[in-house]
Amino acid sequence: NAGVMQNPRHLVRRRGQEARLRCSPMKGHSHVYWYRQLPEEGLKFMVYLQKENIIDESGMPKERFSAEFPKEGPSILRIQQVVRGDSAAYFCASSPGSSYNSPLHFGNGTRLTVT
Amino acid sequence: SQELEQSPQSLIVQEGKNLTINCTSSKTLYGLYWYKQKYGEGLIFLMMLQKGGEEKSHEKITAKLDEKKQQSSLHITASQPSHAGIYLCGAPPASGTYKYIFGTGTRLKVLA
Numbered sequence: 001n002a003g004v005m006q007n008p009r010h011l012v013r014r015r016g017q018e019a020r021l022r023c024s025p026m027k028g029h030s031h032v033y034w035y036r037q038l039p040e041e042g043l044k045f046m047v048y049l050q051k052e053n054i055i056d057e058s059g060m061p062k063e064r065f066s067a068e069f070p071k072e073g074p075s076i077l078r079i080q081q082v083v084r085g086d087s088a089a090y091f092c093a094s095s096p097g098s099s100y101n102s103p104l105h106f107g108n109g110t111r112l113t114v115t
Numbered sequence: 116s117q118e119l120e121q122s123p124q125s126l127i128v129q130e131g132k133n134l135t136i137n138c139t140s141s142k143t144l145y146g147l148y149w150y151k152q153k154y155g156e157g158l159i160f161l162m163m164l165q166k167g168g169e170e171k172s173h174e175k176i177t178a179k180l181d182e183k184k185q186q187s188s189l190h191i192t193a194s195q196p197s198h199a200g201i202y203l204c205g206a207p208p209a210s211g212t213y214k215y216i217f218g219t220g221t222r223l224k225v226l227a
Contacts, residue, residue, distance in 0.1 A: 004157075006157075033215065035217075041219065042203070042217050042218060042219035042220060043203070043217040045214045045215070045216070048213045048214070055213055056212075056213045056214065058214075059214075091157060091158070093158075093215075101146070101163070101165065101207075102207070103148045103160055103163050103205075103207075104148075104160075104205070104215055105160060106150075106157040106158040106159075106160075107157050108156050108157040109156070109157050111155075
């Protein structure tokens with residue numbers, strides 16, 4: 001019974017390159033969330049998606065960041081033209097719904113380092 | 116917007132000691148989750164509290180929800196080195212929103 005799978009675990013990119021982070025939700029979960037965690041800081045909401053739809057992207061920077069959750073395949077968080085300030089741990093979480101009785105289940109994260 | 120504040124921010128205890136971590140919400144709590152994060156890893160779901168006064172236990176970890184005080188506490192009895200990590204509280208989305216929010220975490224170190 002696989003949990004939320006994220007890959008890669010670690011990603012190193014030079015400034016200006018693109019970073020693609022992948023997330024496969026738990027089986028039966030159709031709601032995907034992306035969060036960013038900076039060192040010594042809490043989890044910051046980025047985007048909430050359901051299959052083929054972006055429901056809430058209010059936490060996403062306006063430029064360079066995009067997310068998708070296609071009908072087939074994993075959810076992708078894409079960061080174009082990365083800068084050093086993008087270095088962080090990015091966590092994906094999934095749930096079967098978005099109500100109070102649906103806790104999020106998290107993957108192990110992708111740690112992005114921009115050199 | 117709702118915010119969750121945890122206290123203390125960090126804690127160092129001797130093995131075998133009891134400890135309590137608090138999570139206070141700026142708005143009414145309609146439920147609360149507790150997670151544990153090991154350094155460099157993802158968040159592990161511990162338990163969910165839904166009703167005021169509700170108390171749940173998982174091994175030596177007990178959590179309680181006080182809706183009137185907009186607060187939850189997590190208590191570890193007879194701490195062990197395996198309890199070390201970051202404990203985060205989380206709240207479900209408020210009505211009309213989709214964001215789960217989280218506290219900044221309490222870093223626990225248990226000395227053997």
